[in-house]
Amino acid sequence: MTTVGADLAAATAPLVVARDGAECVLGRPDLGLFVTVPEPGAVFVEALQSGASLAEATDAATAAAGEPVDGADFVATLTAAGLLDPVATQPDADPDGEASPIRGRRQRPIRWIEGVDPAVARRFFGRPAWIGYGSAAAIAVVLLVARPELRPSFESVWFLSDPLLSLLALLPLSLLFNALHEMWHWLAGRALGIPAIFRFSYRGVYVVFETDLSQIVTVPRRRRYGPFLAGMAVDSTVLAVVLLVRLAYLRQLVELPPLLDRVLAALVLNQVISLVWQFGAVFLRSDMYAVLANALRCTNLYRVTWLTTKNRLWRLSDDDRAELAAASSRDRTVARWFGVVYLVGIGAMCWLFLTFNLPIVLSMLVYVGGNLVVPSAHSVPFWESAAVSLYFLVVYGTPGLLALRERRLRRKGLLL
Template sequence: MVEVHTIETYQRENDSITIRRIGTSDYLLLDEIALNIYRSFSSDKSIDEVALMHSANDYEINDIIEFVEVLLNAGYVKSIDGVLISESLIDNHPLNAEPSKILKILFSKTAWAFYLFSVFANIFLFYFSDNLRPKGSDLFVSTSGIASICIIILGTWIVIFFHEYGHICAAKSVGIGAKVKWGYRLVFLVLETEVTDIWSVSRKKRYGVYLAGLAWTSMLILLCLVMQFYFSNEIILKILKFTVLMQLQTTVFQTLLFLRTDLYYVLTNFLEIDDLNESMKLIFKNIFTLKFNKISSILNSMSNKERKITKIYSSLSFIGIFVALYLFLVIDLPIAYYTVKQTLEKTLKDPLFSMSYWDGIAMGTFTLCPLVILTIYLALDLRKKIKEKKRKELGPILRNSI
């Protein structure tokens, strides 16, 4: 006897329907038959009876069991044979709420036209003005080591938060919530916007949420470039140039699609392939386990077009992974090592509590903080995966008990 949680259905995508478990932001994409099977589960119907109800669609008991295993892993099963698996929840947040007038203006057609204009305006200014083009020296706003590091780290996170805040406002403009949190991509610590309810809106509306960060980044770059024509103060000019450089780095980072950047989600939304990275992992597993002639059942179930796109994407991502790791090992780690070394030299040789002593302490602290936070999130993610693995073990237990 399998009892499932109450669900809410959303828009139809091709032959599939998006559903959400009430009280959560857990979404599934089901076809019409699977949705009817889901609605057949209740505390007074056995899996045998559900299979019999849908025998006209060539569904056997093993197919129903596999479907229940999927629902178990997704957290949609309430109880099995009266044994509680997970509690029912109440919706705490309304979806598709009416956005404010300001948000409607910020993401109107006119606003998007301006964001697009800012992209071409930035390219024009970079091309025709040597003075506006970013240089490596723009990274150092001050001659003081401690001041430069403070400005770099603080400025970087302010710039990134501004980018992420664009996503939050865009999400609210289509009536869904969003929040910024720490996360990591491969070996890079990042701020990311969690928009789990994005699946409750149409694919057309999702583009605005995905592209809002880049739109606001482009707008800020244009603002900083234009301001350089009106300010002659050296410090202000350095801050403006530094901001432009940081924004461009954020933009370049978006091209590393395998890190699930904004452009990755734009691409998957356009291709209507919701998890290219997961498909890529399956291909890598087949290659690195030396199973060249064996394609997993999931890959076999893909259309020829989807499989072809996944293979091309996997090849490009494989190159990108090496580029990202090279940058991390050759640039990021040596900078961190040099900073820590300088910190130790300053704190061990300089007089206790002198200005140079505190300069060294600050350099080391600001350098190690992101690495410490990254380590914490890697540990939390590992703990989460262990819990998910234990939950998946319920599948075989279910199969053996029937």
């Protein structure tokens, strides 16, 4: 292994170092790879980045640790973790060959969002903006408590005379505002200069949009709450605006088409469900899960909770056992009680699905089945039924496919 300072400086240049209390985070933002190391590890990397030789960096880390440090072994560990390029750190690598595969997923730049200047994005998340978000949340709560006629009802879903058309019309509306929720996470990350990945994912039996802000570990914990709460902030703002418009309409201060008022009532229901979900689904990596995990100073609480719970109820494979043993002590400690929350939440979700979702789906399928038995290209009910059937297939079939995909990626070491 080369000990030339310039070579190691080049190898460690892509690494970012972020301190988190007694621990530090080393990461490759371009690969989406991050590990937690003690302070001497950060000192070692920073010394190499400044051009120090391996011996000099080892001396600096030893001084920080107060005991001998094996610098060469640490470099080998970082290389094995995929944080350092093997070609740059191993003398016997073929300079004309390809580097070994690196664990992690390369993050493709999102040009339109990364084209947003962080200074512009910060205007949406400065102190005045958060005062506005907080005021909107307070207004929404007051209106929902004080004005019963504004409270959402599941009957609001059927804002058209045709229930199937109501469901189909509500779908794009729901997708639009769910995407807005994730976009605000995205924009908040941009305000901190953090790239993000926008994708489809799943929570239990539900398909969702997801913004991956894993690179937020490179900023201090106190600065992470803004991106975590950004989605709920914009949800609260939309909810407050819609409630105020509906209140003005009901008090005859403005004129609106009755259909638009019913659409707004459906939107209120959508936003309330979205906000309640963030609190109720804390066991499924919701926004409030991120807030809780950050406040508890955890790094990968969900995964460690899953492994801990699996170990209690079943048994772990050798790889799972090694992964759990390598997890931070803080994650393992919190996972002992968070696992109970996880199990209770999963049970509640299954109960809700069996009690509400499944009967609705079955009754709807029985209804549309009658229209699909006799297909007719000129029948509106037939095409409505076909569209609803496709909708249910996507909504309830996608989570299983995504779960299988994540399992495959994790086995290949491409997903942490």
